[in-house]
Amino acid sequence: MGCGRVGARLAQMLTVAGHEDTILDIESSAFGRLGPDFKGTTMLGNGIDQELLRRAGIERSDAFVAATQGDNRNIMASQIAQHVFGVKRVVTRIYDPLRSSTFAALGLHAISPTIIGANSFYEELTGDKAPALPI
Amino acid sequence: MYAIIAGGGKVGFFLARELIEQGHEVLIIENVGERAEFISNELGNVVLRGNADEASTLAEAGAERSDVVVAVTGDDEDNLVICQVAKKRFGSQRTIARINDPRNEGIFRVLGIDATVNATQMMLSVLEQEIPHANLVPLLRLRNTDVEVVEAVLDQRSRVTGTALRHVDLPPESTIAVVIRDGSAFFPNGSTVLQPGDEVVALTRSTHEPRLRSLFFRER
Numbered sequence: 482m483g484c485g486r487v488g489a490r491l492a493q494m495l496t497v498a499g500h501e502d503t504i505l506d507i508e509s510s511a512f513g514r515l516g517p518d519f520k521g522t523t524m525l526g527n528g529i530d531q532e533l534l535r536r537a538g539i540e541r542s543d544a545f546v547a548a549t550q551g552d553n554r555n556i557m558a559s560q561i562a563q564h565v566f567g568v569k570r571v572v573t574r575i576y577d578p579l580r581s582s583t584f585a586a587l588g589l590h591a592i593s594p595t596i597i598g599a600n601s602f603y604e605e606l607t608g609d610k611a612p613a614l615p616i
Numbered sequence: 617m618y619a620i621i622a623g624g625g626k627v628g629f630f631l632a633r634e635l636i637e638q639g640h641e642v643l644i645i646e647n648v649g650e651r652a653e654f655i656s657n658e659l660g661n662v663v664l665r666g667n668a669d670e671a672s673t674l675a676e677a678g679a680e681r682s683d684v685v686v687a688v689t690g691d692d693e694d695n696l697v698i699c700q701v702a703k704k705r706f707g708s709q710r711t712i713a714r715i716n717d718p719r720n721e722g723i724f725r726v727l728g729i730d731a732t733v734n735a736t737q738m739m740l741s742v743l744e745q746e747i748p749h750a751n752l753v754p755l756l757r758l759r760n761t762d763v764e765v766v767e768a769v770l771d772q773r774s775r776v777t778g779t780a781l782r783h784v785d786l787p788p789e790s791t792i793a794v795v796i797r798d799g800s801a802f803f804p805n806g807s808t809v810l811q812p813g814d815e816v817v818a819l820t821r822s823t824h825e826p827r828l829r830s831l832f833f834r835e836r
Binding site: 529531 | 669671691692697705720722726727
């Protein structure tokens with residue numbers, strides 16, 4: 482869900498590795514990022530719409546990724562995938578570190594690009610391992 | 617009561633105004649500066665400018681001592697996250713969310729939001745009650761279940777009329793609770809024979825509703 486730079490790249494990597502995937506976005510122009518050789522399926526629509534997820538084949542899917550720009554959209558779609566459709570592997574992008582820790586505690590597998598990015602910069606700048614912050 | 621209202625749109629604004637009038641303590645969280653200013657001009661010092669989906673804003677609002685958090689922004693995903701953060705981080709006693717898409721009601725319930733208000737669904741129910749004979753009218757859904765109370769007015773085409781109820785093939789987990797005939801209500805039993813014009817109140821699971829509908833309305 483979400484055909485931005487991260488979503489498109491991930492979808493390409495998955496198809497190259499031989500997996501079947503469907504990528505969703507609310508803007509058709511976003512699919513341009515996939516390039517002409519993309520072998521997966523594209524679908525226009527909002528990932529928090531359960532009917533659309535069903536049409537995208539979520540019921541027979543092994544994994545779901547929410548990688549739109551909106552933390553809340555990602556959180557809601559992932560919880561729908563997990564609790565309504567019982568998808569086994571769900572990964573959610575949550576920019577806000579605080580929200581990321583809250584929803585990790587509520588059972589989401591959250592990835593925070595903010596934390597990963599800041600840690601990488603810190604390590605490049607100082608050569609030391611990034612220290613953990615309270616949140 | 618101390619109520620935190622997330623979202624200072626029309627719903628949030630009028631809700632706050634009524635609660636204040638009833639003597640309750642209210643705080644609206646609104647992220648658009650102009651709107652926040654308008655609200656404080658109208659209602660006084662009851663606005664916190666910020667994003668209610670951020671824990672720091674809820675902390676500043678005193679979420680841990682609030683009696684209720686009401687999320688009434690225009691986006692279902694924001695309302696869901698606000699209520700979940702309030703519950704998980706601040707142990708909010710009660711969270712109430714506005715829902716726009718009726719299909720989202722289930723997931724809010726599964727995720728532990730205490731109550732939801734869905735204007736679309738309410739409007740739909742009123743509309744359906746305005747069109748008699750046309751359909752199964754949903755009267756209410758029992759709290760935290762998928763059991764619905766529905767009503768139907770039978771006509772000549774209905775497959776349930778003219779035979780004793782014990783011979784009628786009702787869908788599973790469905791029961792006809794009350795029949796209203798000529799203005800008075802009675803509780804049917806196996807020997808009751810339903811007639812065209814009867815108003816029937818039935819209980820069913822939402823999954824069996826289509827079968828009940830076809831039993832009541834499809835031609836023989």
